[in-house]
Amino acid sequence: MEILKRTSSGRGEYELAGSVDSVATSALIDKPLLIDTQSSLGQLSTGIWLQSQGGKPRLRMIEKGKGIHIHRQIEALLLMPQSIRDETQLLGGQPVVLAGRYVMRRVEVSSAKFVDASAILQLRAIDCLNDTLTHQIDFPNRIQSILRLYAGAEKLPPRVAKALHAHQADVISTRRVSASTERIVAEIISATEAAAEESDIVLIRGEDPVPLLLDLLRSQPTVEIPPISDIDPEDLVMRRRVADRWRMQKDRGPESTKFRSAVRKAYKSTCLFCGLRLVSPDVRVPGIDAAHIAAWAHYEADVVGNGLCLCKLHHWAFDQYLLALKFDEGVGYSIVVTQLALDAFASDPAVLESLAAVAGPINKQRLPDDPNDWPRPQFLNLLYEDMRVNF
Ligand SMILES: [Zn+2]
Structure with missing residues (x-):
């Protein structure tokens, strides 16, 4: 059985067709339809029933003019942007599910049961398409994603959290x-x-919000990180692991937005090590990071002088102590391939070559205009002392 958008009539009305578990569509006539969310949200009334009109079953509002069409109900339940019915407006291209740019063509009904005078439908695959492409959303999975968003709302930006709570309260x-x-x-x-913009993620206007929100939820810190001073100075592996985790959480946490944009601005979004500027309005995520130097909160963690603007490769090489940034009075900043890198990639000269390509003094022009924003030598010293990095 399926909810199908007919293409014949201009506006594209939805009909219920076929059969499931030997229940035919005709058996559902005159019965109010409920959607079983197959979750703790329970069963939802649609305010719609199937009426025989001119011998054909039609989906109709039980109370005329009250409520919204079935496809709009499914969309709003699943946090999908609104589709359209007029297929002449379709444009094609990715992403398929974009407000006002796709149609919900077909919804698979995987089960139809009768309880009292009502018919309860379970939904499965939802086919969305624009001119050229189809995207399928699985109803039960999508409901589980939404429950995860409800449960984790507090970890998301406050405006998103508030709206998610409102959605949950409204449905329940x-x-x-x-x-x-x-x-x-x-x-x-x-x-x-708005949240994507703050995190430098390019989100197309009207795009499906759920994948991004799930990403944001997954990237939220979940563990308390012990202070570095609690870790045996001899245990370098552990210290490095803790520093990695601290950096990762700092880079992703909500307070990092200001730091990231301040560092990027000071460096004009250019990698301090190689000079590349990997930013374009046509690319979703910039290839430029704001990296922390010293990885402990009490070191004024979020001042620009504790940050470096680095491309992905050099962010990795810096965080892994493969490339070190040195400051020498009178000489200035320079990049050094560390002993750790020489050992780790001894059998891989291509890696060492690519690291060494940026070694040497750094051109002053790559540094921020304001010397207060330059990488502070005391942070660099702390980092290398704590991590016992050998040059
Ligand atoms: Zn670089």
Whole structure:
């Protein structure tokens, strides 16, 4: 059985067709339809039933003019941007699910059961398409993703969290999906776009917010990191591991946004080590990071002087102590391939060559205009002392 968008009529109406578990569509006539979310959200009333009109079953509002169409209910329940019905407006291209640019062509009904006078439907694959491409959303998986977002909302930006709570409260309290749910989804999408902008992630206007929100949730710190002073100075492996984790959390945590943008601005988004500027409006994520030098909070962690603007390769090489940044009074900054790198890649001269390509003094022009923003020697010294890096 399937909910199908008919293409014949201009506006594209939705119909219920076929059969499932030997229940035919015709058996559902005159029965209010419920959607079983197959989750703790329970069953939701649609306010829609199947009516026989001119001998053909049609999906109709039970109370005329009250409620929204079935495809809009599915979209608003699943935090999807709104689709359209007029297929002449489709443009093609990625992403497929984009507000006002795709149609919900077909929704698989995997089970239909009768309880009292109602028919309860379980949904499965949802086929979305634009002119050229199809994207399938699995209803039960998507519901689980949304429950994860509800549960983790506090770890997301406050405006997103507030809208997610409102969505959950709306669905649970009304036991249905309505135009007010749609308004909340619009707010979730716009709050997600704002959050993406703050994190330097390029999100296309009207894009499906759920994949990005799940990414943000996954990247949130979950572990308390012990201070470096609690770790035996002899245990270098452990110290390095803790420094890595600290850096990762600092780079991803909500307070990092200001630091990142301040560092990028000071360095004009250019890698201090190689001079590349890997930024373009056509590329989703810039290839330039704001790296921390000394990895402990009490070292004024988030001042620009404790940061370096580095490309991905050089961020990695710096964090892994393969390339070190040295400061010598009177000489200035220079890059050194460390003993650790020489040992680690002894049998791989191509790696050493590529690291060595940036070794040597750094041209002053690559440093920030304000000398206060330059990498502070005391942070560099702390880093190399703590990590016993040999040049
Ligand atoms: Zn670089």
